[in-house]
Amino acid sequence: MLTIIRAIIIVLLTVQIGLMAALILYIIRAKRAERRSKELEARWQPLLYEYLEDEVDIKTMEIELAENYNSMWNFFRPYLDNLIGSDREKIEKLLQEIGFIAHFRQQLNSENRSKRIRAAFVLGKVRDSVSLPQLEEMLQSDSTYEIIIAGQAITDIGATELVFEIMAAFLQRTNITFEGISQIIINYGEEICPPLITILTDWLAGRVDLEEKFQVPAYQSAALFVELLGHSRYQEALPVFEKILQQRENEELLIQVLKALSRLKEPVQIDLKPFLTHENRVIRNQTLKYLYKCCQPGYEEQIVGLLADENWWVSFYAAMLLYHNGRQNILTEIAGSAEQGAAMSSYILEAGGQFEHF
Amino acid sequence: MTTKTGQRILVVEDEKAIQSLERDKLERAGYEVDTADDGRQAWEKIQNNEYELILIDIFLPKMDGFQLLNKIKSQRIPVKKVVLSSKSQDRYINKAYNLGADDYLTKPFDSKVVLTTIDNLLEQG
Structure with a gap:
């Protein structure tokens, strides 16, 4: 029995030591990569700024960058994310001339899915329209992630003719939400x-x-x-x-x-009464919100009626709308009565119609 | 290089590459440039130095750009403020102007536009 316990302890200790060693190795490698990346950044940054000011040419840049495509991507990404105008055009031209774009075009055909996804992302960021046929093909992938990245890359490139292909792929083959799809499509x-x-x-x-x-x-x-x-x-x-x-x-x-x-x-030029009296509370609520946002007058009778709505938010927006339409007198009158909207009327009056994030 | 003697600009930006680019562009244009990586560091610098203009990102660590604008406004510090943010919605823009921003530019940005905006604001005095 004692031997078995000893053996278990030895195995556990060995596993623990092994894990610790792997973790230390990982940290050392990560630190080394970070140091290398900082060194490259320190060398490349002033050179890039000189290139943007036409003080050095593409050939000089090419020698310095020396086919180091993965490090280059890490280095150039913040500039591609944040810049438009002539600086961005110059960076795209540079990446074209030094073989960076050709390298990722090749990666787009890789058997390795993660390499393909990374390539699609990069090629979108550099707006490489030559990659469009392959990106369009990627929309037919069985991987949600691959479809999303391909769609995003196409919008980054700005190929509006493919918008419905992207939407069809997103709607049919991914679980991405409406908001998620919108966030990608508005890139256009x-x-x-x-x-x-x-x-x-x-x-x-x-x-x-x-x-x-x-x-x-x-x-x-x-x-x-x-x-x-x-x-x-x-x-x-x-x-x-x-x-x-x-x-x-x-x-x-x-x-x-x-x-x-x-x-x-x-x-709008149409009657909104059917929406203010709609059985769906979200529709009643959204209609009030819309009237509030566009400052459209009218519908006072319906709005006053909605002060007593069973839904708190509908009642809230009705009171806010009356307040901001200058009808505090109605709220004061109801607040002092035993009517159903009295509590909400008092609430809005006490807050002076002011709420943060409203 | 144009000399803009004594015109000091503080660049408040947490993205190092962009901070560095902005610094380079502004220095080439002849400005004296100081930088801060977050809102709190920027506020310390503003209290201890005189700047003609501050270029502020909105989403900053420790203290965001709105809080920074608010502090500058409440202390009535006489400095021009240009916001450079990735947020283009009206509510962010309105909030920045209400807190005293002199201009609001959105990311992605064109360095030339940023520089022209800064030149114009500082020329107005």
Whole structure:
């Protein structure tokens, strides 16, 4: 028995020592890599600034950088992330001339998935349009991560013609949320808005079947387009939004439209009463929020009625809206009564209609 | 190189590569440049030195750019403030202006635009 216990202790100690040794080795390697990276940065940084000021040429840079592509990526990434204009163009030209882009184009064909993903990410950052056909192919991958990185790279490059391919891949083959998709697609900038309006207009006119095109329920893709238009605060989307509100076919879509309208802060030309009295509390809430954001007057009777809404947020936005429409007298009157909205009216009056993050 | 004698700028930026680039560009333009990696370090420097302009990132460690702007405003320190941030939403821009920013530029940025903005603000006096 004692021998067995001794053996177990020896094994445990050996494992522990082995783990400690591996950890120490890892730390030493990481420190060495960090030191090397700092040394390269210290050498490359002044040279890069001279190159940006046309004080040294590409040949000099090429000799100094010496095909050290992975270190180069770490070094150049903050500049690619943060710069536009002539400095960025010069960096892209440099990376082209010294073989950096060619190296990652080659990596895009690697059998190794992580190398392909890294290459896609890098090529997106340097806006390499030559890689587009391969990136488009990557959208058909069975790996969610590969699809997302390929999509992001395409948006970084700015190939707007592929926007619907990206969305179809995201919607059909990944679990990425609406917000996640939006964050990637808005990379395109405002150029993406006209095709979104066109496809929504065609869908509303029955010329496009969104369900067939994206293989998800039509309201889902439509809601995504609306979210993107709202995110871009694209004023030209207003007529399309009004049309969706008039059709009133899907609650999820209505919510997205009302959210987008709040961002646009533009008054709509249609009657909002059906939304203020809608059975869905999110729709009532979003409508109040929209009226508050765009300072659209009217609907006072409905708004006063919503002070007594069963949902706290609906009641809150109704009171806020009245306060900011200069109707404190109504809130004062209700606050002093036994009516259902009395507590909320007092709350808003006491806060003077001011809340942080509102 | 243009000489802008005595015109001191404090660059408050936690991304070292960008801080270094901004410093290089501004020094080449003839400014005297000091740097800070976080809001707290920047606030210490502002209290102990005189700057004509501060270039501030919003998302900084220890004390963010808004808190820094707020401190500068509440102490009524006479200095121009340019915000350089990756956030382009109205609420960030409005907040910065309400806290006394003289200009708000977004990242990714064009160094030439940053330099022109700084030149113009300092020429206005």
